[in-house]
Amino acid sequence: MLGEVRGTVRFKEPLSFYTALRTGGNADIFVVPQDLDDVRHTLAFAYRQQLPLMVLGGGTKMLVKDGGIRAVVVKLEGRLARADFHGEEAMVGGGMGLATLVRHAAAQELGGIEPLVGIPATVGGAVMTNAGTADGWIGDYLSASYFPYPDGSFGEYKPPSTPMAERGLEMWASTRSAR
Numbered sequence: 001m002l003g004e005v006r007g008t009v010r011f012k013e014p015l016s017f018y019t020a021l022r023t024g025g026n027a028d029i030f031v032v033p034q035d036l037d038d039v040r041h042t043l044a045f046a047y048r049q050q051l052p053l054m055v056l057g058g059g060t061k062m063l064v065k066d067g068g069i070r071a072v073v074v075k076l077e078g079r080l081a082r083a084d085f086h087g088e089e090a091m092v093g094g095g096m097g098l099a100t101l102v103r104h105a106a107a108q109e110l111g112g113i114e115p116l117v118g119i120p121a122t123v124g125g126a127v128m129t130n131a132g133t134a135d136g137w138i139g140d141y142l143s144a145s146y147f148p149y150p151d152g153s154f155g156e157y158k159p160p161s162t163p164m165a166e167r168g169l170e171m172w173a174s175t176r177s178a179r
């Protein structure tokens with residue numbers, strides 16, 4: 001439950017602080033989880049209270065209405081915005097900026113995702129919108145995506161071999177219909 005969250009919990013938080021256009025009203029409840037346990041507590045809280053939960057990335061593809069959002073809004077930072085490299089692959093937190101990921105990969109002498117460097121996005125936001133340019137889409141580099149359920153278990157999403165433009169939509173549909 002929310003009292004168990006060790007990260008930041010705020011009420012009536014102005015989302016204009018977090019959207020690229022600097023517009024939008026308040027989130028009823030705004031959580032910056034410290035780690036995955038915090039994410040689980042937040043999900044369980046929203047599930048039990050029957051409140052919608054939405055994740056905010058860099059807020060570059062988000063228009064929040066002036067009246068705000070009646071929901072639990074989650075912003076991933078800190079441990080949930082890091083990359084752990086394993087050979088040529090990386091396990092990346094959804095809150096990490098795409099440009100930061102490209103820089104970290106280059107520091108590991110890994111390349112390939114440079115076409116994404118100029119897109120203002122977090123990795124989570126980029127995956128959800130299948131961000132990209134004519135030179136490459138994030139779906140081209142994604143082997144799997146993992147997301148938590150309110151009961152603490154994790155789901156896995158593997159992009160199917162369908163046309164790139166449809167991938168973001170498929171993931172959206174699959175996460176929305178899950179449990």
Ligand SMILES: Cc1cc2nc3c(=O)[nH]c(=O)nc-3n(C[C@H](O)[C@H](O)[C@H](O)COP(=O)(O)OP(=O)(O)OC[C@H]3O[C@@H](n4cnc5c(N)ncnc54)[C@H](O)[C@@H]3O)c2cc1C
Pocket residue numbers: 020054055056057058059060061062076094095118119120121122123124125126127128129130131132133
């Ligand atoms: C100046 C400018 C240039 C741009 N250039 C490009 C471009 O070249 N190519 C391109 O494809 N797009 C571009 N965009 C659009 C935008 O940058 C992308 O769509 C980007 O992927 C959005 O990422 P974000 O982190 O800002 O997501 P947000 O805007 O915060 O969120 C977008 C959606 O993803 C969801 N979401 C975010 N993070 C998560 C998460 N961790 N888990 C689950 N859901 C999540 C949100 O709930 C929301 O539905 C541009 C935007 C701007 C303002």
